[in-house]
Amino acid sequence: MRPYKACSCRDPETGRLLGKKCPDLAKRRHGKWYARYEAPKVNGKRRQPRIGPFDTETECKAALIEVLGQSGKAGREYDRKITLGEYLEKRHAWRVAEAETGDGLKRSTLATDREIIDLYLKPGLGHLKMVDQLGQDQIRELYTAIRQINRDPEGKRPSEMLRRLLEARASRDGERYSKRPVSESRIKRVHIVLNAALNDAVKVSKIIPENPAAGIFRSKGGAGRKGRAKPLLWTDERVAEWERTGKIPAKVMVWTAAQCGAFLDFAEGDRLYPLWHLAAYWGMRRGELVGLDWPDLSLERRRLHVRQSQPDDELDDVKTEDSDRIVIFDEPTGEVLRAWRKRQLEERVAWGEAWTDTGRVFTREDGQALRPESVSQHFARLVRRYASIRRHHAKGWTPEMIVNRARVSMHEVTMALAGPPLPPVRLHDLRHGSATMLLAAGVPMKVVSEVLGHASESFTSDVYAVVAEELAEDAAARIAAFVPRRNRG
Template identity: 70%
Template sequence: MKPFKACTCRDPQTGKFLGKKCPNLRKRGHGKWYARYEAPRTPDGKRRQPRIGPFDTETECKQALVKVLGEAGKTGKEYDRKITLGEYLEKRHAWRTAAAETGDLKPSTLEADREAIDLYLKPGLGHLKMADQLGQDQIRDLYAAMRLINRDVADSEHTEMLRRLLAARAKRDGRRYSTRPLSEARIRRVHAVLTGALNDAVKVSKIIPSNPAEGVFRGKGASRRKGRLKPLLWTEERVEHWLKTGEVPGKVMVWTSTQCGAFLDFAEHDRLYALWHFGAYWGLRRGELVGLDKKDISLNRRRCHVRQAQRDDELDDVKSEESNRIIVFDEDTARVLTAWQQQQRKERLAWGEAYTDSGRFFTYEDGRALRPAYVSQRFDLLIERYNTFRSRFDEGWSAERIARRHRTPIDAVRIALEGPPLPPIRFHDLRHGAATMLLAAGVDLKVVSEILGHATMAFTGDVYAVVAENLAEDAAATIAAFVPRRKQA
């Protein structure tokens, strides 16, 4: 087990490696340091003496040998320094496949793992030895390359890792995988797969002493545990400050019921009004609305079974077991959704044979399933148009001129002019608004938690109670009427 020096010089006559017999090993800088240690015998009783190295100095070799012997002593098996990340990912995936067959893992989870392994982890890092070559720098390089996929970058930025990733995507299922850049959410999902595998390598397989993926996404102050981001209400004072400075006071903002009602009144003329209404009243996530199947909603019984969600281009199960839920909605919502179905029937007749029946409840005019990104873009556009009408009026435009210029019904223009300013929120914040208004309307916390699909009542109360208190005086008496609306003709 004593360290020894060897090199890769070859005998000029036989061509064999000289190793420890090289006459130049006494020269400074020639050769590297190695060591062997006694490992457990093979199942058939054969002796095993694995070699570790190379190392630049004898001291480094001794330190590594002590570490290896310590691991071997604790686990009772050889500390495998030769296994690559790709080999271990495949071994672990086989274990998880067996777990999926017994129902311990969802097929969608297994499929997501397979995609992360095939498209990113193996092409980028699969050749690296886990014990000696895989570290945070290599993992960060992978994510940096992933951020360049399908973006307009100079040839000089096409690293070897990026080229491997592009090659993997080009040949998946015989076609190019996608033409869109990767989102940060996708990169974090790949990171979750890698982190889980490396955690198993530490705790289960005992191959490495620590997980190099830990802390890769940490920024300044990340060592201090941050609490959940709690929604802030767009109060009159905050709206006034936003109008003057353009500053948004928080990352998660919620409309008041008056602001939400003004938006819904304005959006009544939009084709996706039913989706805006359903999201604002009952707090479904964007992916849940887009992924909602026709057969999972009953307008006569006023029931909606939320059991799947559309994330990016993939239909998947809902976020958690609690998110698989049944929502009992009000009669007004049932009328809105019935009108939506009638509109879809007219569109289907208009498109004829070109119509595509995707099976989804909310679709494009030709029946195709909506893209989640389109929903957010359309939502942002409506808010922008609402505020543009108000600014045009302040500039001296008449309501009729605004309607002609923007090809919008005059009623929609008048609603924007008569209503309050609409400060910016994300589409997901409609969900937060629904939660806070349900609580403010006096709905039991447990019921609200179940409607939203939260894991615990404590989470619901912790996140939304503060905003609900601000809304209490402005809330309506019942769920069906908690958003004030204009009077219908």
């Protein structure tokens, strides 16, 4: 187990590697230092891993002492040759096996992890040995390269790591994965997967003594961003600034009650209006709406059981245990859903044998399940259509001209022109709006938390209390302005 010196020179006649027999090893800067040690047997076979190369004998001895100390720990099989990619594959296989028994992670979580391993971790760092080669510098370089994906390189050639990441995206399923820049939240998700794997490598597999990814993630601004993005209300002042500059104040924006009502009035003739209604009034997530089955909905008792979700292309369990909940809805919502049930039955009769019986509440006209992303895209089109009608009218178009030229219904034109400006929000922001309007209406925090399927009242309060108060203030101001008083200026 003593350190030895070796090089990569070859015999000029035989071509064989000289290694420890090279005559030039006596020279000061020729060759590197290595060592072998006795490792725990695997399947009864003797193992003598080699460590190195090191520039000096002192470095080699220090590394050998560390290895001997670690390999002597109970239950440890110290494999210094395993790469990060190999370990990620082993760990993912274990997690898949656990999921198949019903005790592991949800399929959607495993699919996300698989995607992150294939697109980022293996192309970027998978070739590195977990011992000696994988460190903070390499991990930071990966995050830097990810931030450069699909951004203008300004004439610079991509780094080797960025090139590998781009190749991985181009080869996934035979087409380019995405043309959009990678968001900070996505990078944080990559970090979560890597950090968890390296924690397992330290505590469970005992391959490395410490986690090189611990504490190094930083968001785009430098310091790590704490908490989640809190919603802002689309007040009159913010709407006016958006109309003037096109700038959206924050990532998460919430409509006022008047704005939300204007959208629902506008979308009442849309086929998926009942879905928008449930999202706006009862804060159901997109995947929960798409995954809702008729057996989990009672129109007579006005109850629906949120117990499954379709966040992507496959049906899965709800997001958390607290998301599994019963929602008791109001009678007007019941009327909307009964009308939808009747319409779906009519579509089933019209399609005949071509109808696909998925059992879902919300489907396409032929009965097939909706795609979550398509639902979001359809919602965004409706919001844009509302805005375009108002722009056409501002240019002098009559309602009849808008109907004929923009190919919209007279109902949509009437509602868009009668309502307030409708600034952009995401479909998921209807859930945020539902929470804030419930709170502003005086519904207890505990009830709102249960309706939304939150883990605790404190979470609901932390995210929504401020905007709910702002919404209440906005409503109070509108009421004061609505009631005329002779003796008030």
